[in-house]
Amino acid sequence: MNWDIIDNYGPIYLSGALTTLKISLSVIFCATVLGYFIALMRLSSLRILRAVCFVYVWVFRGVPIMLVLFWFYYATPFGLNLTAFVAALCACSMASAAFKSEIIRAGLMSVDKGQLEAADAVGMNPFQRMVRITIPQAIRLIIPPYINNSVIILKESAQVSIITVPDLMLGAQRAYNSTFSVAETLGVAGVLYLTMTSGIMLFQAFIEKKLRMNKGG
Amino acid sequence: MIRIRNLNKRFKEKSVLNAIDLHIKEGEVVSIIGPSGAGKSTLLRCINMLEVPTDGEIYANDRLVQYKSNSQGKLSFFSKMRLTWLRQEIGMVFQQFNLWPNKTVLQNIIEGPCVVKKIPRDQAELKARQLLQKVGLLDKINEYPTSLSGGQQQRVAIARALAMEPKIILFDEPTSALDPELVHEVLEIMVQLAGEGMTMVVVTHEMNFARNVSTRVLFMEDGRITGDGSPEELFGNPSPRMTRFMRSLEQFKPEEKSALREKDDAYAAHASIVHGY
Numbered sequence: 174m175n176w177d178i179i180d181n182y183g184p185i186y187l188s189g190a191l192t193t194l195k196i197s198l199s200v201i202f203c204a205t206v207l208g209y210f211i212a213l214m215r216l217s218s219l220r221i222l223r224a225v226c227f228v229y230v231w232v233f234r235g236v237p238i239m240l241v242l243f244w245f246y247y248a249t250p251f252g253l254n255l256t257a258f259v260a261a262l263c264a265c266s267m268a269s270a271a272f273k274s275e276i277i278r279a280g281l282m283s284v285d286k287g288q289l290e291a292a293d294a295v296g297m298n299p300f301q302r303m304v305r306i307t308i309p310q311a312i313r314l315i316i317p318p319y320i321n322n323s324v325i326i327l328k329e330s331a332q333v334s335i336i337t338v339p340d341l342m343l344g345a346q347r348a349y350n351s352t353f354s355v356a357e358t359l360g361v362a363g364v365l366y367l368t369m370t371s372g373i374m375l376f377q378a379f380i381e382k383k384l385r386m387n388k389g390g
Numbered sequence: 391m392i393r394i395r396n397l398n399k400r401f402k403e404k405s406v407l408n409a410i411d412l413h414i415k416e417g418e419v420v421s422i423i424g425p426s427g428a429g430k431s432t433l434l435r436c437i438n439m440l441e442v443p444t445d446g447e448i449y450a451n452d453r454l455v456q457y458k459s460n461s462q463g464k465l466s467f468f469s470k471m472r473l474t475w476l477r478q479e480i481g482m483v484f485q486q487f488n489l490w491p492n493k494t495v496l497q498n499i500i501e502g503p504c505v506v507k508k509i510p511r512d513q514a515e516l517k518a519r520q521l522l523q524k525v526g527l528l529d530k531i532n533e534y535p536t537s538l539s540g541g542q543q544q545r546v547a548i549a550r551a552l553a554m555e556p557k558i559i560l561f562d563e564p565t566s567a568l569d570p571e572l573v574h575e576v577l578e579i580m581v582q583l584a585g586e587g588m589t590m591v592v593v594t595h596e597m598n599f600a601r602n603v604s605t606r607v608l609f610m611e612d613g614r615i616t617g618d619g620s621p622e623e624l625f626g627n628p629s630p631r632m633t634r635f636m637r638s639l640e641q642f643k644p645e646e647k648s649a650l651r652e653k654d655d656a657y658a659a660h661a662s663i664v665h666g667y
Contacts, residue, residue: 182453218460218467290440291547295502295554296477300472307503309492 178357182348185306189344190365197327203266208273215278239332241268246336261333273289276318281310313384320377324370341365391416391558391589392437397446399432406432408613419584421600422593424610425635430593434560438480439465439473450476481551481559485567487543489535495546496531502554521549526578541572547577558589565596601625
């Protein structure tokens with residue numbers, strides 16, 4: 174075993190991990206916002222909105238992220254010129270939004286109709302009802318699948334290395350290309366990935382406790 | 391207070407409400423009775439637009455309720471935004487209580503005043519305490535609804551409706567989901583409210599409430615109001631259809647009745663065999 178790589182490649186690993194974290198959290202945020210609106214549109218009474226979002230989800234859930242990444246980076250639409258990081262952010266966000274929207278839609282639909290009627294009956298408008306009644310209850314329900322999907326987003330962010338975003342995976346590749354100690358270099362990357370995903374899982378435990386999800390109400 | 395003119399409601403091809411004309415005056419306690427499937431709940435829910443009428447006019451406090459439905463037969467988004475005034479003036483108590491399970495009793499009650507009427511929290515809380523005192527649940531103020539019995543939940547729901555200081559309260563079978571021994575605690579509060587002069591419209595199967603507490607009884611069948619008058623008039627001189635309805639209520643044991651009520655056709659068929667109609 175050759176552990177010198179930690180001394181030699183430590184900074185590359187760290188900056189790579191930071192990039193991974195940055196891109197994952199940005200993607201989770203963007204995909205959630207985008208996914209929320211897609212979910213709302215899929216529940217809309219307007220057929221055209223429902224159709225557009227159905228097609229969106231159908232396409233982005235069905236094609237590999239890698240394909241979307243290439244498409245955004247090497248064949249950017251409208252002649253735009255994106256940096257690798259921005260292209261990766263857009264591609265991953267749009268692909269993940271399809272999954273997030275389905276999770277959020279399930280949450281929004283799960284809220285008991287009677288409770289929404291009760292909100293209507295006290296005179297709440299649709300926005301107040303959404304913020305005060307629907308979202309707080311939907312969140313409880315979707316936390317497990319939502320966090321699940323967020324962990325997957327962080328792991329899948331390793332794919333952005335193929336369009337040269339200097340993330341943790343790319344750092345690890347560089348390290349083993351020059352040292353040829355595959356087990357150690359990838360081992361270190363694995364530990365760093367595991368640390369970051371553990372962070373998300375700890376957050377899940379914290380939020381579930383905070384929302385009293387264990388008390389079944 | 392509530393004036394309904396030529397109200398119709400159709401679900402697809404099925405007509406549920408048929409040319410309803412109704413005027414509810416201030417201070418009236420109106421009981422709506424009748425066989426299931428007669429459109430009692432639908433009429434009640436049309437008053438505060440939880441159900442959108444197919445056509446017809448509704449005036450609340452002489453103000454025309456303007457509504458528009460979307461492609462799915464629900465209230466359109468803009469109507470929802472515009473009709474919050476109506477819902478603030480009309481309280482509603484549901485058969486299934488519909489308390490928000492993620493909020494405590496106190497939070498359930500102050501939610502409406504704080505969010506909709508923008509009343510400061512401490513004021514709303516003071517009011518909530520008074521209301522809880524009134525329904526006898528001040529000691530449960532920080533409990534969650536799931537830890538309360540059905541009767542207690544329904545009393546909280548009444549307090550929640552009262553917190554908005556509505557001019558009229560609609561009760562949609564408020565005691566039907568309760569265990570028999572809990573019915574009286576909810577009825578007592580309703581009797582108290584009626585005594586205080588609150589305008590109430592109650593869809594109910596509690597004939598004693600209809601007979602003794604309400605000032606006016608409506609008998610509905612097949613989407614029409616076929617009996618309208620004081621309890622003495624209606625119960626003293628019932629129409630043949632109402633006699634049949636009353637007798638069917640008395641004949642069966644409650645369990646048997648609710649099982650049969652599930653399917654109105656079966657119920658009617660059964661009643662006709664038993665009573666020879």
